[in-house]
Amino acid sequence: MPFNPNQLTVTAGLNRVIIVDLPGVALEASVKGKSAYELLSAQALADYLQERAELLGLPAAHADALHLPILFDCCFEANDGNIRAAAEQVARQFGRHLGYLILTLKRGDAVNRHARPNWDDTYWAYWASIHRVWLGGGLVSGHLGPRLLQYAQATLVEAGIVDCTLHLSSYPSMLPLIGAARCVPSESQAALVFDFGGSHVKRGCAFYESGTLTTLRPFSTVSAQWSMAMHNLAGEARALSERMITVMAETWQAAQASGLTLAPVLVASLACYIADGHPSDSGGVCAELYTMTNHLGRWLSQNVSDRLGRSVEIELVHDGTVAARAHAGETHAAVIMMGTALGVGFPSSCEGLRPISSHFQVLDMQV
Numbered sequence: 001m002p003f004n005p006n007q008l009t010v011t012a013g014l015n016r017v018i019i020v021d022l023p024g025v026a027l028e029a030s031v032k033g034k035s036a037y038e039l040l041s042a043q044a045l046a047d048y049l050q051e052r053a054e055l056l057g058l059p060a061a062h063a064d065a066l067h068l069p070i071l072f073d074c075c076f077e078a079n080d081g082n083i084r085a086a087a088e089q090v091a092r093q094f095g096r097h098l099g100y101l102i103l104t105l106k107r108g109d110a111v112n113r114h115a116r117p118n119w120d121d122t123y124w125a126y127w128a129s130i131h132r133v134w135l136g137g138g139l140v141s142g143h144l145g146p147r148l149l150q151y152a153q154a155t156l157v158e159a160g161i162v163d164c165t166l167h168l169s170s171y172p173s174m175l176p177l178i179g180a181a182r183c184v185p186s187e188s189q190a191a192l193v194f195d196f197g198g199s200h201v202k203r204g205c206a207f208y209e210s211g212t213l214t215t216l217r218p219f220s221t222v223s224a225q226w227s228m229a230m231h232n233l234a235g236e237a238r239a240l241s242e243r244m245i246t247v248m249a250e251t252w253q254a255a256q257a258s259g260l261t262l263a264p265v266l267v268a269s270l271a272c273y274i275a276d277g278h279p280s281d282s283g284g285v286c287a288e289l290y291t292m293t294n295h296l297g298r299w300l301s302q303n304v305s306d307r308l309g310r311s312v313e314i315e316l317v318h319d320g321t322v323a324a325r326a327h328a329g330e331t332h333a334a335v336i337m338m339g340t341a342l343g344v345g346f347p348s349s350c351e352g353l354r355p356i357s358s359h360f361q362v363l364d365m366q367v
Contacts, residue, residue, distance in 0.1 A: 002120065002122040003119075003120075003122040003123045003125075003126050005126065005346035005348075006346075006348055007275065008273055008318060008320065008321055008344075008345070008346075009273050009280060010273050010280060011118050011119070011123075012123070012344065013342075013344065014036050014101070014105075014336070014342045014343075014344050015035060015036055015037035015041070015341050015342050016035055016036070016037065016116075017035065017036045017101065017104060017105070017112075017116060018033065018034070018035050018112065018115035018116065019031055019032065019033075019034060019035075019036070019039070019100050019101065019104050019112065020032065020033060020111045020112050020114075020115050021109070021111050021112070022100060022103055022104065022107070022109065022112075022159070023109060023111070024159070025100075025103065025158075025159050027100065028096075031097065031100055036101050036342055037341055037342065039097040039100075039101070040094070040097055040098060040101065040338060040342055041340065041341050041342065042069060042138070042139060042339060042340050042341075043340075045068075045069050045072075045094065045139060046068045046069060048090060048093070048094070049068050049069070049072050049090065050068070052086060052090065055082070055083070055086040056072065056075050056083055056086050056087060056090070057075065057078065057080065057083045058071055058072065058075070059071075069138075069139060069144075070142075072087065072090070072144070073142035073143050073144065075087035076088075076091075076143035076144075076147075077143070087143075088147065091144055091147035091148055091151060092147075092151045094144070094148055094151075095147060095148040095149070095150065095151025095152045095154075095155065096151055096152070096155050098148060098151075098152040098155075098338075099151065099152040099153070099154070099155025099156050099159075100155065102133060102152065102156060102161075102164065102166075103155070103156060103159050103161060105124075105127040105130070106127060106128055106130065106156075106161055106164055107128075107161075108124035108125075108127065108128060127334075129332055130164060130332055130333065130334050131163055131164055131165070131332040131333070132164070132165055132166075132167065132330065132332065132333040132334075133164065133165075133166050133167070133333070133334050133335075133336060134167050134168075134169050134324075134327055134333065134334070134335045134336070135148070135149060135166065135167065135168050135169060135172065135335075135336055135338060136169045136171075136172040136173070136175040136323055136326075136335060136336070136337045136338070137172055137173065137175075137336075137337040137338035137339040137343070138172075138173050138338070138339045139338040139339060140168060140172050140338050141172045141173045145168050145172060146168060149166050149167070149168050152166055153165070153166045169326065169327075169335075171216075171326075171362050173202070174202070174204075174216065174218065174362055175323035175324075175326045175335065175337065176195040176202070176269040176319050176322050176323045176337075177193045177194075177195055177202055177203075177204050177206075177216060177218065178213075178216060178325075178326040178356075178362075179269075179317075179321075179322035179323050179324065179325035179326040179328075180193035180194070180195070180206075180267035180268070180269055180317065180322050180325075181193050181204075181206030181213050181216060181267070181354065182213060182325050182326070182328065182353040182354040182356070183267045183315060183317065183322070183325065183353065183354075184206065184208075184263055184265055184267060184354065185263065185265055186211045186354065187263075188208065188262075188263030188265070189207065189208055189209075189261065189263075190205055190206065190207050190208070190260050190261060190262055190263065191205070191206050191208075191262060191263035191265060191266070191267070192204070192205055192206075192248070192251055192252060192255060192262055192263075192266050193205075193206055193216075193266070193267050193268070194244075194247065194248060194251075194266065194267070194268040194269070195268070195269045195319065196224070196240070196243075196244060196247075196268060196269065196270050196271070197224065197271060197319070197339065197340065198224065198271055198339075198340040198341070199223075199224055199340060200221045200222065200223060200224055201221060201222045201223070201224055201243070201247050202218065202221050203218070203219045203221070203222070203247065203251050204216050204217055204218040204219050205217045205219070205255055205260060205262075208354065209357070211354065211355070212354065212355050212356070212357045213354045213355065213356050213357060213360060214357040214359065214360060214361075215360070215361055215362075215363060216360075216361075216362045216363070217362075217363045218362065218363070219251065222247060224240075224243065234288060234291070236288070237288035237289050237291075237292060238292070240289065241289060241292060241296075241299075241300070244268065244300060245300065245303045245304055245307060246307075248266055248268065248300075248304050248314070249304050249307035249308055252266070252304075252308055252312070253308070264310075264311060264312045264313060265312070265313045265315060266304070266312060266313070266314050266315070267315045267317065267322075268300075268314060268315070268316055268317070269316075269317050269318065269319040269322045269323075270289075270316055270317075270318065270319060271319050271340075271341075271343070272289070272318065273318050274316050274317055274318045274321075276295075277295060277296065277297030277298065277315070277316050278290065278294075278295050278296050278297060278316075279296055279316075296316060297313075297314055297315065297316045300314040300316070301313050301314045318345070319337065319343050319345075320335065320337055320343035320344045320345035321345045321346075322345070323335050323337050323343065323345050324345030324346050324347045324348070325345075325347070325348060325353060326356075327347040328347050328348050328349065328350045328353050329347065329349065329350045330347045331347075333346070333347050334346055334347075335347065
């Protein structure tokens with residue numbers, strides 16, 4: 001099927017894009033033939049940090065893809081100048097990796113097209129038309145983010161790409177929640193939003209004035225409590241669905257107990273592709289939810305309603321798509337989310353979405 005930025009499928013994902021070569025660019029041998037996931041995921045960063053643990057002053061045995069990048073963030077402010085220099089070198093390398101990926105997408109060299117046979121010309125043509133890329137996600141939420149941006153942009157300029165600028169979103173890790181908050185029906189004054197990631201669940205309450213999104217109050221993140229190891233997809237999908245029901249119901253009850261009057265619509269993002277409220281049959285734990293019911297959105301709505309003793313509706317959205325709605329209205333733009341893996345979305349028009357106030361704010365995390 002031709003590329004459709006408004007209804008992404010698994011084919012549109014970036015993780016399996018292969019950087020075979022970039023003719024005319026002095027591409028490191030360690031990059032050639034690698035996928036975007038192998039170069040830019042949280043695990044890729046953790047592996048890179050593990051190799052340089054001594055230089056960075058990090059615990060040598062700590063290879064956790066979730067926690068090692070958090071420890072690494074402190075290296076940029078270390079008292080030891082050698083540690084700061086080593087951290088800067090890591091940022092430069094990862095920034096160049098990001099630059100190489102965007103060069104691959106923008107240029108569409110034949111050698112890389114051949115490595116991505118399920119992309120027809122419409123995919124490459126759309127990426128060639130992108131002039132602005134917004135970065136979000138946990139990996140760019142700390143000190144690494146601005147540096148990664150700087151080195152990636154320099155890589156593009158060095159290669160002669162001057163019609164594509166990179167930007168760090170103001171609230172990198174909150175983009176799915178902000179995008180979700182824009183999807184709530186206009187008559188609501190407050191609504192709960194969720195982002196079910198591979199390791200944690202982000203959640204929060206959005207507030208509106210005169211139909212405009214003014215405030216996001218994040219709640220504390222909670223553990224996903226399911227495995228993404230794919231050893232038992234059916235079991236892990238059941239664990240995920242049960243965790244979704246529990247988190248949404250308990251968050252609603254806690255918010256109501258604090259005195260909030262909530263919209264009966266809960267918007268939740270998932271790390272899989274969604275069509276009309278149901279995951280696509282595209283593999284992986286999240287997509288395994290496809291087999292559990294004929295319509296996951298309605299199934300979750302019924303189960304959460306039963307837990308709460310009142311009717312609520314669950315609206316499910318693809319995480320990359322909903323993150324891009326935070327930048328809705330921009331043209332020739334893309335959003336790349338850098339976390340456990342790479343997510344991607346493309347800003348839509350603002351039609352049907354809540355406008356964002358010029359005074360929009362994200363409050364401090366609430367318990």
